[in-house]
Amino acid sequence: MVLVEEATKLIGKDVSVQQLLSGREVANDVRGNRVHQFAYQMANYMYVVCDEQTREAIAVDPCWDVDGVLRVCENDLKVTIKAAVWTHRHFDHTGGVVPRAMTGTREDIVLPGIADFVERGIACYVGRxxxxxxxxxxxxxxxxxxxxDEGDTVPLNERFKLQVLATPGHTPGSVCFLLAPDAETPGVLFTGDTLFIMSCGRTDLPESNVSSMLKSLTRLSALPGGTIVLPGHNYALPAHSTISEERDTNAMMMQAMERFQQSGSGTLTSEPVAALLPLPDYLGVARKLYDDHLACEAPSQNAAQLLSKP
Incomplete structure (x- = not known):
């Protein structure tokens, strides 16, 4: 696991943020477990926000290997998960049934995720x-x-709460979670699949909306520049950035800022937008990484082949 040291510098030593990666700290049996192999390809980031005094924590987007996440929390971090939050609906974040179009199977494949937390009596939160x-x-x-809903909070302790920012676009209920002492001070932003390092989430899915995504990116661009961006996938290096860096280097955010201007009332006025944002083939990149990982010992396998084998 990786301690996000920049977060501690911003919000103080009483709260820490740990970053977990599928295929690294959790879901890491990539040679013997087909679900873990799929998880390695998808390269999901998960986060544990820890109260260093009470040793209680909130998990952000825990998926793929819930037992592994809880084991890391108990054995390595010495914390207890009091709540879990998810940035959006997709199976690689919340678990559940994988679309058969991806698996090529006739039977449902169900991944670990939110259901496991519900069974354990842990409070679970998702955008409405x-x-x-x-x-x-x-x-x-x-x-x-x-x-x-927009403006809701999920409390970590008396001082720190995860503030909900509604950021539709990738899905209708996509949200980001902001951890900051106050509205004027830079904090930590868990962006899920809304904002990636130098890009954004896909908008070519049936439930996606390009215009909503551009509005959401414009909204995030208005946060304090020092706000740390913690994305939902390991699609670029480094593992995190800042709002200021994204404003300067993220072509998707720059496109959004050009097309939407914030008015004095805080509403957004739009200009015509392109039908689709020019997004790279992230899943293809992730699959190639996995293929390269096994190239010397096993033939290339895609996600459908990995999960459909008896």
Whole structure:
């Protein structure tokens, strides 16, 4: 696991942020477990926000290997997960049923995720517009999911709370979580698949919306420049950046800032936008990384082949 030291510098030593990566700290049996092999390809980041005094923590986007996440928390971090939050509905973040189009199987493949936290009695939070989809996908009763709206908070302790920023675009209920002492001070932003390092989440999916994504990116660009960006996938180096760096280098955010201007009332006015943002083939890149990893010992296998083998 990786301690995000910049977060400690911003918010103080009483709170720490640990970054976990699927295929590295968790879901790391990439030679013997097909789900872990898939997780390695998807390169999901998960985060543990720890109260260093009470030893309680909030997990952000825990997925793929819930037992592994809890084992890291208990054995390595010495913390107890009091709540878990998810940035959006997709199976690689919340777990649940993988779309059969990806697996090539006739039977459902169900991944660990939110259902495992519900079973353990841990409070689970998802953006309201994604909650029903998560309930169906993860086979979890809807009343077991706390639906989040803009401005809601998930408390870590009396001083620090995860503030909910509604950032639709990748999915209707996509949210980011901001951990900061106050509105004027730079903090830590967990962006899920809304904002990546030098890019953004896909907008060519059935539930995606390009215009909403551009509005969300413009909104995030207005946060204090020193705010640390912690994305949902390991799609670029380094593992994190700042809002200031993204404003200067992220072509998607720059496109958004050009097309949407914030008015004095805080609303966004739009100009015509392109049908699709020019996004790279992230899944293809992730698969190539995995193929290279096994090239000397095993033939190349894609996600469908890995999961459909008996």
């Amino acid at each position: 517009e994604d909650a029903k989809a998560v309930s169906k996908q993860a086979r979890v009763p809807l009343d077991k999911i706390h639906a989040l």
